[in-house]
Amino acid sequence: MTSMGEIRVQPSGWFMSGLRYISQLQRRWGTRAPRQMYRMWRLHRTSFDEILENVFAALEPSDAKFAFPTVASVARMKPELARSIEREGHEVASHGYNHVRYPMLSEAGRERDLALSLQTYRKLGIDISGFRAPYDRYTEDMPRIIDKNGLLWDGGFGYQEEHREKTHFFRVESESGSLDTTFIPLNILSDDLMIDGRGWGRKEVTAALKTQVKKTASSGGVVMFDLHPIRMGQKEYAPCLGELAEYAQEMGGWIPTPREAVTYWSKHKRWKSDHGFCLLLTGDIDNWVFSDYLRRMIWRRG
Numbered sequence: 694m695t696s697m698g699e700i701r702v703q704p705s706g707w708f709m710s711g712l713r714y715i716s717q718l719q720r721r722w723g724t725r726a727p728r729q730m731y732r733m734w735r736l737h738r739t740s741f742d743e744i745l746e747n748v749f750a751a752l753e754p755s756d757a758k759f760a761f762p763t764v765a766s767v768a769r770m771k772p773e774l775a776r777s778i779e780r781e782g783h784e785v786a787s788h789g790y791n792h793v794r795y796p797m798l799s800e801a802g803r804e805r806d807l808a809l810s811l812q813t814y815r816k817l818g819i820d821i822s823g824f825r826a827p828y829d830r831y832t833e834d835m836p837r838i839i840d841k842n843g844l845l846w847d848g849g850f851g852y853q854e855e856h857r858e859k860t861h862f863f864r865v866e867s868e869s870g871s872l873d874t875t876f877i878p879l880n881i882l883s884d885d886l887m888i889d890g891r892g893w894g895r896k897e898v899t900a901a902l903k904t905q906v907k908k909t910a911s912s913g914g915v916v917m918f919d920l921h922p923i924r925m926g927q928k929e930y931a932p933c934l935g936e937l938a939e940y941a942q943e944m945g946g947w948i949p950t951p952r953e954a955v956t957y958w959s960k961h962k963r964w965k966s967d968h969g970f971c972l973l974l975t976g977d978i979d980n981w982v983f984s985d986y987l988r989r990m991i992w993r994r995g
């Protein structure tokens with residue numbers, strides 16, 4: 694005779710590997726992993742077509758431009774989305790070929806990933822002038838690698854503490870002199886910090902960004918924000934972009950693509966049409982859909 698108590702349930706293979714997986718993630722992320730995954734799953738319920746539409750629509754009234762550093766292996770999956778960015782007059786930049794921490798790669802690995810991203814975009818017929826490393830993680834050799842690849846601007850190296858507060862573009866020295874690439878300071882206020890980290894709503898996000906813009910207006914320099922479309926392109930937050938652009942213009946600001954801003958500044962050492970300062974709106978695209986996000990987490994490539 695058997696009773697329920699004697700039945701031993703053998704955990705199946707997928708169940709065990711699932712458990713291993715979760716504990717692996719927890720080791721890396723602590724208890725934030727499940728919550729962050731749930732957040733990303735919720736955000737990805739809005740399709741990226743819609744997210745981009747929302748960003749374009751928010752910026753259209755002020756004709757403000759936006760740059761999207763996009764992971765090249767992701768862009769390759771839906772090239773029509775990347776092309777729609779260009780078609781709307783915005784800019785696509787490289788965010789690496791894979792969304793990996795560059796400091797974890799060898800020097801040759803870093804060079805390979807960056808070069809492969811540029812080659813991928815060339816094949817897609819998408820014009821790339823700028824770069825931002827995944828997770829804003831740089832090594833000391835990166836400025837030289839970026840410069841060697843002929844990139845006009847970089848928008849992530851300037852996130853480091855010693856550059857973040859700068860009010861103007863800056864150059865990086867190498868042994869053989871100043872590199873040609875223009876490096877752009879990146880403001881600390883990102884959407885993940887404000888929305889996920891501090892739990893701010895639309896009003897608080899807009900107010901905080903406006904404060905930074907006001908500060909930039911008085912310096913006559915430039916401010917760049919990383920506002921990921923996955924959050925800022927949601928219906929709830931996209932209006933922040935419109936409000937911010939409108940505010941910056943009222944203050945006399947210019948909101949071009951980084952490509953245009955860097956090209957113009959390099960030549961004239963002032964902002965176009967005598968604008969008082971420059972606002973650069975950018976936001977990385979790491980995945981189009983949740984399953985890509987999940988896959989990256991699973992393979993620990995992110």
Ligand SMILES: [Zn+2]
Binds near residue numbers: 978
């Ligand atoms: Zn990223």
